[in-house]
Amino acid sequence: MPNPFRPRAAALTVTALLLSLLVAGCSDESGSAEKEEKDLSAQKPNWKDCPAPAESEGGGEAPSPLPGGDTWQCATLKAPLDWGEPKGDTIGLALIRAKASGDASRRIGSLIFNFGGPGGSGVTTLPAFGAEYASLRTRYDLVSFDPRGVGRSAGVRCEDGEQLDAYFQQDATPDNAAERTELLDSTREFNAACEKHSKKVLPHVRTTDAARDLDLMRQVLGDDKLHYFGISYGTELGGVYAHLFPKKVGRAVFDAVVDPTRTPEQGSLGQAEGFQLALDNFAEDCTSKAEDCPVGDTAQDVKDRITKLLKDLDAKPIPGVFPRELTESAAANGIVQALYSKDFWPYLTAGLEQAYDGDGRVLMLLSDSMNGRNADGEYSNLTAANISINCSDQKPRYTVGDVEARLPEFRAASPLFGEFLAWGMLSCTDWPVPGAADHPDVGAAGSAPILVIGNTGDPATPYEGARKMAAALGEGVGVELTYKGQGHGAYNSGNKCVRTAVNGYLLNGKVPAAGTVCS
Numbered sequence: 177m178p179n180p181f182r183p184r185a186a187a188l189t190v191t192a193l194l195l196s197l198l199v200a201g202c203s204d205e206s207g208s209a210e211k212e213e214k215d216l217s218a219q220k221p222n223w224k225d226c227p228a229p230a231e232s233e234g235g236g237e238a239p240s241p242l243p244g245g246d247t248w249q250c251a252t253l254k255a256p257l258d259w260g261e262p263k264g265d266t267i268g269l270a271l272i273r274a275k276a277s278g279d280a281s282r283r284i285g286s287l288i289f290n291f292g293g294p295g296g297s298g299v300t301t302l303p304a305f306g307a308e309y310a311s312l313r314t315r316y317d318l319v320s321f322d323p324r325g326v327g328r329s330a331g332v333r334c335e336d337g338e339q340l341d342a343y344f345q346q347d348a349t350p351d352n353a354a355e356r357t358e359l360l361d362s363t364r365e366f367n368a369a370c371e372k373h374s375k376k377v378l379p380h381v382r383t384t385d386a387a388r389d390l391d392l393m394r395q396v397l398g399d400d401k402l403h404y405f406g407i408s409y410g411t412e413l414g415g416v417y418a419h420l421f422p423k424k425v426g427r428a429v430f431d432a433v434v435d436p437t438r439t440p441e442q443g444s445l446g447q448a449e450g451f452q453l454a455l456d457n458f459a460e461d462c463t464s465k466a467e468d469c470p471v472g473d474t475a476q477d478v479k480d481r482i483t484k485l486l487k488d489l490d491a492k493p494i495p496g497v498f499p500r501e502l503t504e505s506a507a508a509n510g511i512v513q514a515l516y517s518k519d520f521w522p523y524l525t526a527g528l529e530q531a532y533d534g535d536g537r538v539l540m541l542l543s544d545s546m547n548g549r550n551a552d553g554e555y556s557n558l559t560a561a562n563i564s565i566n567c568s569d570q571k572p573r574y575t576v577g578d579v580e581a582r583l584p585e586f587r588a589a590s591p592l593f594g595e596f597l598a599w600g601m602l603s604c605t606d607w608p609v610p611g612a613a614d615h616p617d618v619g620a621a622g623s624a625p626i627l628v629i630g631n632t633g634d635p636a637t638p639y640e641g642a643r644k645m646a647a648a649l650g651e652g653v654g655v656e657l658t659y660k661g662q663g664h665g666a667y668n669s670g671n672k673c674v675r676t677a678v679n680g681y682l683l684n685g686k687v688p689a690a691g692t693v694c695s
Contacts (some may be wrong), residue, residue: 217395218319221251226272233270233327234548234556239303242274243310248303249273253396255324258380259388267377269389271321272299272329274306278314285399285426287316287682288390290323292408292432295548295561297327308668309405311679316403323413325374325381326391326561330380333373334366334560337553341500347490348505349595352472357378359599364606370564371608378609381561382568383616387417391424401426401624403682407665408637410433414626415618415645418653422623427600427682431629432665435641436618436648440570440604441582444597445589452590454515455479456633457662460523461518468487471528481591482511485531497544502536508596510542515635517663557632567604570609572663574601618645623653625687626645627678631669646690657688660695 226248228238237250252268276283289309291301298320309318322329335343343362350356371378390413394402403426406414411430418425438446459478462469472478486504495499500506514524520542527538544550548558579598586594604611620626626649630642639658646654658672659666666674673694680686 179213198608216254216256216266216392219254219396221253221271221396223249223273224249226250226299226303226682227542229297230328231554232331232333232557233297233300233322235550235552235554236300239272239306242277242306244277246275246277248306249297251326253321253389253393255268255389255392257330257377259385260587265482267324267330269324269393270297270299270329271319271393272302272576273320274313274318276313276315276317277310282315283317284315284573284683285317285401285403286319286394286397287312287403287405288393288397289318289405290407290410290413291320292410293326293562294323294409294413294565295326295558296557297322297556304659305668311675312405312682315683317397319397321389323381323386323561323565323635325377325564327557330377331465331557332370332377332560332564333557334370334563337549337555339369340547340549340555340559341373344506344509344543344549345500345503346505347503348508349490349599351490360576360602360605363602366563367567367606367608369491370560374560374564375428375608378564378568381565382612383416383565384420385415386413386565390417391421394424399426400424402428404428405682406430407667409434411600411628411637411645412436412616412618415620415649416616416648418620418623418626419616419618421609422620425620425623425626427624427685428626429667429678429682430626430627430642430645431667431678432634432637433628433630433642433645434637435644436616437644438641440566440572441574441578441601441616444601445586446580446641447636448586448590448597449517450635450638451512454633454662455482455511455592457516457633458521458524461521469525471525471532474671479592481532482528486592494531494534496536496540496559500540502531502540505596507536507539508547510539510591512593512610512635513542513546514551518661521664563603563607567607568609569612569616570604571614573604573607573611575605576602618648618649620653621650623649625655626653627657627681627688628654629657629666629674629678631659631661631663631666633660636664636665655687655690658691658693660693666694 251271254266256262257265257267302320325332347355350359412434460477463475490504493503496502514520548556586598628642628646632639632641646656677688
C-alpha cells in the first residue's frame with residue numbers, strides 16, 4: 177500500500193481531478209552539470225493545438241481556449257533515457273504552453289511550472305489553473321510538462337484499474353500478523369508489476385534526471401536562464417536543479433516547500449503533524465461559526481467522531497461508489513485530500529455527514545481524487561509515478577520492525593493519521609531500483625535569488641520546510657516569505673500580499689525583503 181498521504185504531496189494535480197469528480201457525481205548525483213548537450217538542445221518542438229489528455233494523465237477533455245481565443249499548444253521534447261549516456265536511447269517528454277499575451281518587446285521568456293507529486297501531469301494541471309497565472313502570462317510563455325515517468329513522458333505502468341481498486345481498498349494500518357502479511361504481499365506485488373511493465377525506465381526517473389530534463393527544456397525554449405515556478409515536490413525538483421545548474425537559475429519561486437534536510441521517515445512524521453494541525457483547524461473552524469457545526473458540537477467532538485468512524489469502518493465498511501465500499505483506508509485518504517485546501521472543507525463536512533448516515537460516496541470521491549481515479553474508473557499513472565520517483569530518490573528501505581518501533585512517535589504526532597503514515601514507509605520495500613540518497617542536495621552557491629514561500633497552515637509540506645530550504649540553498653540564494661494561512665501552498669490562495677510579492681519578482685525582478693510576512 178502506498179503512503180495514502182503522498183511522501184511528497186500531489187499539490188494542485190489532485191485538485192483539478194477532485195473538482196471534475198465531484199461535478200461528475202510527487203548515475204552520479206553530485207557536482208555541477210553546466211555542460212550543455214548540443215545535439216538535443218538544437219531540436220525544434222512541433223507545437224500544435226493540444227489533444228484531450230491521455231488516461232495516464234487523468235483523461236478528460238482537451239483544454240479550453242485561452243482568453244482572447246488563443247489555444248493551448250502541446251509538443252514532445254526528446255531527452256536521453258539515461259543522462260549517463262546522453263547520445264543513447266531517447267524518450268519523449270510531453271510539453272504544454274500558453275504563449276505570452278503581452279507586448280512581444282516585454283517578453284522575458286518561458287516560465288516553467290512543476291505542480292508537485294511527484295507524479296502529477298503538468299500537461300493537464302496548467303490549463304486547469306491557467307487563469308490563476310494570467311498576470312504572469314503578460315511577460316512569459318507559461319510552460320509545463322509531464323516529468324519523465326509521468327503521463328505521456330515514458331509513463332511508468334504498474335497495476336491495472338481493477339488491481340488498483342483492490343490495492344486501495346486494503347487495510348493500510350494492519351492490526352495483526354495476517355493483515356501485516358497481506359500489506360507486505362500487496363506492496364511486493366505492486367512493485368513487481370512496476371518492474372514487469374516499466375523495467376527500462378525505472379532506473380531513470382530520479383529527480384536528478386528530471387532536473388537535467390529541465391535544463392534541456394531551457395535550452396530548447398531559447399532561454400539563457402531557467403525561470404521556474406515549483407509547487408510542493410516541484411520545490412524539491414527546483415532545488416535539485418539549482419544545485420546542478422546554479423549559474424542557469426533565472427527568476428524562481430518555490431511555493432509549498434519540501435524540507436530537503438529530512439529523511440523519508442522524518443518527512444512522514446512531519447506530514448503526520450501537518451495533517452493533524454489541518455484537522456484541528458478544520459474542527460475549530462466548523463464549531464466556531466454562528467450556525468451549528470453538523471459534524472460535532474465541539475472541536476474535540478468533531479475529531480472524536482471521525483476517530484470512531486474510522487474504527488467502525490475498519491470493522492465494517494459502508495457503501496461507497498458502487499460497487500466499491502468505503503473502507504477505513506479510503507475514508508482516511510478522503511479526509512486527508514479535503515485537508516489540502518480550506519476550499520475543500522465544505523466537501524469534508526458533507527462527506528462526514530453522509531458517512532455518519534451510512535453513505536460513503538463523497539469521502540470515496542475525495543479518496544479517488546488523491547489516487548488518480550476518474551469517474552469512469554480509469555486511473556492516471558499518478559500512484560505508479562509517485563512511488564517510482566520516491567523510491568528511486570530515497571535510499572532508506574524500512575521494515576515492519578522499523579515501523580512498529582516508530583508507531584508510538586507517529587501516534588503521538590497524529591492520533592488519526594500517524595499509523596497510516598508510519599505503515600506507508602513500507603512503500604519502497606523490495607523496490608527493484610536502489611534509492612539515491614537520504615535526502616536531496618539543494619546547495620546552490622552562486623545562484624540568483626530564489627523566493628521560498630512557507631504557509632503556516634500547510635498540512636502536506638509543513639511550514640518549517642520553507643526555512644530549511646532557504647537555508648540549504650545557501651546564503652544570498654534562498655529568500656523566505658511567510659504566509660499565515662491554511663491549505664497547501666500560498667500563491668493560489670488568492671492572498672493579495674503573496675501575489676504582489678511573487679508577481680513583483682517574476683515580472684519585474686524585485687526581490688522581496690527576506691522575512692516578509694503575509695496574512
